[in-house]
Amino acid sequence: MRLQMSTQSIVLPKPVQNAFDRFYAGSRGAPGTFKVSHGKGIFFWDTNGKRYLEGSSGALVVNLGHGNERVRDAMIDQANRISYASFYSESTDTLCRMIADLAGPGFDQAFPVSGGSEAVESAIKLARQYAVASGQPKRWKILARMPGYHGATLGAAAVTGDPDRDEMFGPIMQIMPKVPAPLSYRLPEGFDVGSYADYCADALEQQILAEGEETVLAFIMEPVGGVATGALVAPDNYYSKVREICDRYGVLLVFDEVMCGAGRTGTFLAAHHWPNALPDLVVCAKGLSAGYTPLGAMIAPNRIVDKVAESGGFLHGHTYAGNPLSSAIGVAVLKEMLDHDLMGNAERMGVMLRRKLHALKDQSTTVGDVRGMGLINAVEIVEDQATKAIFPAAKQASYRVSEIARELGLHLYARRAASGKFGEWIMAAPPLIITEPEIDLFMELLTETFRVFESENR
Numbered sequence: 204m205r206l207q208m209s210t211q212s213i214v215l216p217k218p219v220q221n222a223f224d225r226f227y228a229g230s231r232g233a234p235g236t237f238k239v240s241h242g243k244g245i246f247f248w249d250t251n252g253k254r255y256l257e258g259s260s261g262a263l264v265v266n267l268g269h270g271n272e273r274v275r276d277a278m279i280d281q282a283n284r285i286s287y288a289s290f291y292s293e294s295t296d297t298l299c300r301m302i303a304d305l306a307g308p309g310f311d312q313a314f315p316v317s318g319g320s321e322a323v324e325s326a327i328k329l330a331r332q333y334a335v336a337s338g339q340p341k342r343w344k345i346l347a348r349m350p351g352y353h354g355a356t357l358g359a360a361a362v363t364g365d366p367d368r369d370e371m372f373g374p375i376m377q378i379m380p381k382v383p384a385p386l387s388y389r390l391p392e393g394f395d396v397g398s399y400a401d402y403c404a405d406a407l408e409q410q411i412l413a414e415g416e417e418t419v420l421a422f423i424m425e426p427v428g429g430v431a432t433g434a435l436v437a438p439d440n441y442y443s444k445v446r447e448i449c450d451r452y453g454v455l456l457v458f459d460e461v462m463c464g465a466g467r468t469g470t471f472l473a474a475h476h477w478p479n480a481l482p483d484l485v486v487c488a489k490g491l492s493a494g495y496t497p498l499g500a501m502i503a504p505n506r507i508v509d510k511v512a513e514s515g516g517f518l519h520g521h522t523y524a525g526n527p528l529s530s531a532i533g534v535a536v537l538k539e540m541l542d543h544d545l546m547g548n549a550e551r552m553g554v555m556l557r558r559k560l561h562a563l564k565d566q567s568t569t570v571g572d573v574r575g576m577g578l579i580n581a582v583e584i585v586e587d588q589a590t591k592a593i594f595p596a597a598k599q600a601s602y603r604v605s606e607i608a609r610e611l612g613l614h615l616y617a618r619r620a621a622s623g624k625f626g627e628w629i630m631a632a633p634p635l636i637i638t639e640p641e642i643d644l645f646m647e648l649l650t651e652t653f654r655v656f657e658s659e660n661r
Contacts, residue, residue, distance in 0.1 A: 242269030319461035320354030433581030465490030469550030
């Protein structure tokens, strides 16, 4: 069945001016919010009864879809036992053991928190305390990539590579040094994907030396990019080269897997795709609880945790870190993922989805690039495929695409990175439970979305 829809028939919903919505009403190009009523599987409905397909799993969170009964039952059971405890609980112990087991050798401990920003803050603080406990108090600088995204709190924002955020919040935080991300689509003249990745790894080493190797504490990066780089995946040798550089200078390597972890790439950690380049610390969130509760985790090896424990304990914590209710939900989510081979499904459906996305690109005039791994993928939007030029800022193209998609019943996560400096895209990242027929429906809706968008821009 082919969807038919004229551009004239699209009527965008007016922003709902409630207290929550007003915080987002001024966001550049962001569509007005709407009220969600309920959800089931890969779909949710608004309060007017309209159905939407979760094309980006919310903000790449809803790995299990909505209304999972196993998770619901775990919530109720744990709530009947105890919902909060300011000390270690049985469900927290189970969750931490499961995370460490899934993370594999070299990852022995998990520190559960309430989300990705908290997990990044935890990793930064653990790394710093480890350096001091190891007799290296001069190490405090955390290198990161431009562009990149690591969270909304000030510590996480300090390592985020975003000029807009630096300009706004720079006066109240210590902005950390940045090195170029190994972008694969918009390359500087004279480079191909492989040579530019090598250049970016070399830039890391040069930055370490420029800062003074004795002062550099860690390097944090997303092994598979989130919304800041649109599902960027570097050539394999980039990861091993980065690992070698960090080892050479005693720099801790931190993988931010808030978006790409918890099974989304086809393995529990995206890091598992590069076993010869495993990081020292990993942070996860989002899919770890699949949206059923706020939950994140820092994953660390005993060699780091023991040193910090011996020095007097971890000088860090949050009120809801490791609370029993969230922990029980996390356990149920991980069991559901394992029992239904959702990591395997993410790999299989991801291959199918990218094949269809490339077919869309071949027939489109505004899809510039398709990239990703598993079920974290991006579709880059351009005004000119030959030059890779993006649309003028006033067009807010990626947000317009998401508006059209929403009217058609497809919910997408759109991003114009750093006011367009690094491009703009929508994330093609449906829940890990998606089936082949549902992939077809996703593509039917997305194809019609671009047909309408392109008819507006002829």
